[in-house]
Amino acid sequence: MTTTTLAVLVPLLPFLGAVAGLLLGRTAPGFVRPLAVLPTLAAAALAVTVAVRQGGGAGAGKAPLDAATQLTPTGSVPIDLALHIDGFAALVAVLVGVVASCVQIYSTGYLRGDARYPSYAALVSLFTSAMLLVVYSGDLMVLLVGWEIMGICSYFLVGHYWETPEARAASLKAFLVTKLGDVPFLIGLFALAADAGTFRITGILRTVADGGLSHPTLVALLLLAGVAGKSAQFPLHTWLPDAMAGPTPVSALIHAATMVAAGIYFIARLLPVFAASEAALIVLAVMAAVTMVGSALAALAQDDIKRVLAYSTIGQLGYMSGALAVGDRSAAVFHLVSHGAFKALLFLGAGVVIHAAGTNSLATMSRMRGLPARIPDAYWTMTVGLLALAAIPPFAGFFSKESVLVAAEHAALDDSAAPGAAGWTVLAAGLLTALLTAAYATRLWLLAFRGQGARPSPDHRPSTSSFAAPLPTAPDGKEPVAMTAVLWVLAVPSLALGLGVGYFAQWFDGHSLAPNLTTSVLGTGAGLVGGLVTYGCWRHTRPLAARTPIGAVTAHPHTEPALTEAEAIETHTATYGSISAADDPADPGRLLLGPLHRHAASGFHLDAVYHRLFVRPALAAAELVRFLDRAVIDTYVRGAATGTRWLGTAVRRAQTGNVQTYVSALLAGSVVLAIAAVLVAAGA
Numbered sequence: 001m002t003t004t005t006l007a008v009l010v011p012l013l014p015f016l017g018a019v020a021g022l023l024l025g026r027t028a029p030g031f032v033r034p035l036a037v038l039p040t041l042a043a044a045a046l047a048v049t050v051a052v053r054q055g056g057g058a059g060a061g062k063a064p065l066d067a068a069t070q071l072t073p074t075g076s077v078p079i080d081l082a083l084h085i086d087g088f089a090a091l092v093a094v095l096v097g098v099v100a101s102c103v104q105i106y107s108t109g110y111l112r113g114d115a116r117y118p119s120y121a122a123l124v125s126l127f128t129s130a131m132l133l134v135v136y137s138g139d140l141m142v143l144l145v146g147w148e149i150m151g152i153c154s155y156f157l158v159g160h161y162w163e164t165p166e167a168r169a170a171s172l173k174a175f176l177v178t179k180l181g182d183v184p185f186l187i188g189l190f191a192l193a194a195d196a197g198t199f200r201i202t203g204i205l206r207t208v209a210d211g212g213l214s215h216p217t218l219v220a221l222l223l224l225a226g227v228a229g230k231s232a233q234f235p236l237h238t239w240l241p242d243a244m245a246g247p248t249p250v251s252a253l254i255h256a257a258t259m260v261a262a263g264i265y266f267i268a269r270l271l272p273v274f275a276a277s278e279a280a281l282i283v284l285a286v287m288a289a290v291t292m293v294g295s296a297l298a299a300l301a302q303d304d305i306k307r308v309l310a311y312s313t314i315g316q317l318g319y320m321s322g323a324l325a326v327g328d329r330s331a332a333v334f335h336l337v338s339h340g341a342f343k344a345l346l347f348l349g350a351g352v353v354i355h356a357a358g359t360n361s362l363a364t365m366s367r368m369r370g371l372p373a374r375i376p377d378a379y380w381t382m383t384v385g386l387l388a389l390a391a392i393p394p395f396a397g398f399f400s401k402e403s404v405l406v407a408a409e410h411a412a413l414d415d416s417a418a419p420g421a422a423g424w425t426v427l428a429a430g431l432l433t434a435l436l437t438a439a440y441a442t443r444l445w446l447l448a449f450r451g452q453g454a455r456p457s458p459d460h461r462p463s464t465s466s467f468a469a470p471l472p473t474a475p476d477g478k479e480p481v482a483m484t485a486v487l488w489v490l491a492v493p494s495l496a497l498g499l500g501v502g503y504f505a506q507w508f509d510g511h512s513l514a515p516n517l518t519t520s521v522l523g524t525g526a527g528l529v530g531g532l533v534t535y536g537c538w539r540h541t542r543p544l545a546a547r548t549p550i551g552a553v554t555a556h557p558h559t560e561p562a563l564t565e566a567e568a569i570e571t572h573t574a575t576y577g578s579i580s581a582a583d584d585p586a587d588p589g590r591l592l593l594g595p596l597h598r599h600a601a602s603g604f605h606l607d608a609v610y611h612r613l614f615v616r617p618a619l620a621a622a623e624l625v626r627f628l629d630r631a632v633i634d635t636y637v638r639g640a641a642t643g644t645r646w647l648g649t650a651v652r653r654a655q656t657g658n659v660q661t662y663v664s665a666l667l668a669g670s671v672v673l674a675i676a677a678v679l680v681a682a683g684a
Helices: 003-024 028-053 087-108 117-138 140-156 165-196 201-209 216-230 237-244 248-256 260-269 271-275 276-300 305-325 327-358 376-389 395-411 419-447 482-509 517-547 587-602 602-656 659-684
Strands: 064-071 079-085
Touching: 003 028, 003 079, 003 087, 003 117, 003 165, 028 087, 028 117, 064 140, 079 087, 079 117, 079 201, 087 165, 087 260, 087 419, 087 602, 117 140, 117 248, 117 305, 117 327, 140 165, 140 237, 140 248, 140 260, 140 276, 140 305, 140 482, 165 201, 165 237, 165 271, 201 271, 201 602, 216 260, 216 271, 216 276, 216 602, 237 248, 237 305, 248 260, 248 276, 248 305, 248 327, 248 602, 260 271, 260 305, 260 327, 271 276, 271 602, 276 305, 276 587, 305 395, 305 419, 327 395, 327 482, 376 395, 395 419, 395 482, 419 517, 419 587, 517 587, 587 602
Parallel strands: none
Antiparallel strands: 064 079
């Protein structure tokens, strides 16, 4: 079988699995799990085969795989069903396939007993197929199809627990915010195709190389708006933390390998378009810097374990955007692949921790003892994932984050074509974020696994929240094997992926990704300082945690309420209040951030700003339209109806059925007309 045929099957198999799962979900429920897992596993295996056959693509001296067939003549710019697979596409497709397979396997245990599992599994497969279409597509219009399908799937998956208002609000917010970015994104695609005369990526890159773009800055900024929405970059990042209302496997899929990765991959694929405008690169660098630092500060103040990881994802995507801003797509995609492995591990591990603790709240977990003994698989694998997140050598995150800092250093010292201002911006923000990342990773690990309170029983439920259906457990009280086995699968690349940095260089344009001594010392030093300072603060506040009973933490009265966790199967809790802004004196994050903690816990009030600037005016406009519709237009409609009804009543009363009355009226009318005619003639 040719490589082209295998590549076509990679996105096709999950799509067919999704269709079959939807059709057979009710009539043959026994086939749902095999149809969810097997096509995705097969797609992952085929993606690996394609990657091996490509052997690194152009970076290994082998031309990228290009194949195309015209869908239909359009009369102007043609649209082709095209493949373009280079080293970047091959590696990202492997990442998507592996993570999606782990998520599907994990979900078989996680959502066992959920009546909506068939539709959930089908949507995850469709989500996977759409992302693979984006990765392999060689035509921007076909890429846009996968781009939009992911947005639709995210709406349904985030709103899986649609009975709760939090899930409904989160899904609607995710859909609207990403669509807000998609409007200028679509305009940018058309402008790009108009200049190049084609939607084919190879043709567009040739046009850029020949200097054929008429307005490169405008096109790049329009495309950046769509990327900011899809990849949760400032200022369109606010939907991602709220998307935690969805099931944890969905969070792992969105944060690690699909949706948010699509925007970064898109810029990497079309980096010459953005590099044609120095202003666009500087805008991207500033956007990345604000995203990195702001999200890291917010993560340090969150109490919900999933919201900590959500803000962490935003920050790591900022690193990738920063690498692209300094013109190094190799570092960006390398960090994308590395981050996908350890972030999927962290989210899936968090699902196990939440089930064992009975809550999402780190403040509550910090008052529990014995969680590591109850969930050793999640404890050890999450430790690996957090070390990779904190960029501690020799874990994968160190090598990939180091490649970003090296690229920024080269740009800052004018050793690359990128603007020096972009290099200094990304380098300074990256080093500060490295310190903050290690701080919130250490805080999460200490609060979740080093609790000082009572040892929870296997059926523990927090006293402050209502009970919901528990996850299924094995007879010995441990988590299902389907949930724990995938953690070890993902722990392997989280630990070892960076060790093969020399081998992976051939996949990244032959570009060296070796660490640099200066940035290694600075980055690792910043991480160690952040971790050690957080540990010292935790030692200082630990006695407070031991003395404060579970459930005694109350929400801060001056912060906006964050979305509550409402995952009926996952958390055992329907709601637990505005805990993400909890006023917990035993939290080391409060000691680290001081007066900034309250603002960081609410995401620096950005949602409140958007509510005042956009939501309130939109609601006011809607109220005005409603008033005009009901009080003005309806009044005229009702008045016309009333007048017609009165006229009909008058006419009906005149219809007496008496012929003499009709003749008399006719003669009277004739007399009146004759008099009127005489008067008019006399006046003339």
